[in-house]
Amino acid sequence: MAGSQSETGISVSTTRDRTIEALITLLLQAEEACQRFYLHLMEAFAHEPTAAEVWWMMGADEAGHIRLLEQVLHSLSPEQRQAPADPLWLEQARSAARFSPEKALARIQTLEDAYQEAHALENSEINAVFEFVMTSYFPKSLQRSFVLNLLRTHVGRLEGLRTPEWRQSVVVKAS
Numbered sequence: 001m002a003g004s005q006s007e008t009g010i011s012v013s014t015t016r017d018r019t020i021e022a023l024i025t026l027l028l029q030a031e032e033a034c035q036r037f038y039l040h041l042m043e044a045f046a047h048e049p050t051a052a053e054v055w056w057m058m059g060a061d062e063a064g065h066i067r068l069l070e071q072v073l074h075s076l077s078p079e080q081r082q083a084p085a086d087p088l089w090l091e092q093a094r095s096a097a098r099f100s101p102e103k104a105l106a107r108i109q110t111l112e113d114a115y116q117e118a119h120a121l122e123n124s125e126i127n128a129v130f131e132f133v134m135t136s137y138f139p140k141s142l143q144r145s146f147v148l149n150l151l152r153t154h155v156g157r158l159e160g161l162r163t164p165e166w167r168q169s170v171v172v173k174a175s
């Protein structure tokens with residue numbers, strides 16, 4: 001990434017890329033990509049109401065995650081935003097932000113494909129980073145179990161997509 005050099009020779013943008021603000025911004029990008037992904041799936045499976053509703057609820061959960069993270073970002077002081085973030089969490093957030101809904105959607109032919117993609121996404125770094133940010137920076141002190149329950153309910157919605165046999169029989173709507 002191109003960074004302007006300050007007088008001290010330290011790359012300004014590189015330093016900024018390693019802040020708490022950068023960490024939360026990367027996570028927000030990832031959550032927004034998830035929401036786009038699920039809303040596209042809702043359209044792609046609109047002809048199968050059970051599936052469409054699961055995708056709608058998944059997308060609505062992502063909207064909730066985005067809202068919570070925006071609250072976190074707004075509650076931080078400038079000093080807190082510019083504080084350095086743990087490089088390991090930053091790397092996980094970068095990895096989560098690399099998720100491309102378009103590429104994932106291009107791989108999906110059946111509801112089983114969609115289920116597998118969603119499962120992989122929900123088991124990727126994104127929820128671990130979300131849990132870390134929420135428990136560390138949410139403006140009210142929050143029990144970790146609340147965040148874990150929120151995520152468990154979210155991922156649990158995928159079980160509404162019944163059996164592999166049924167999922168394999170449901171094909172995406174021809175666009």
Ligand SMILES: [Fe+2]
Nearest residue numbers: 031034062065
């Ligand atoms: Fe999420």
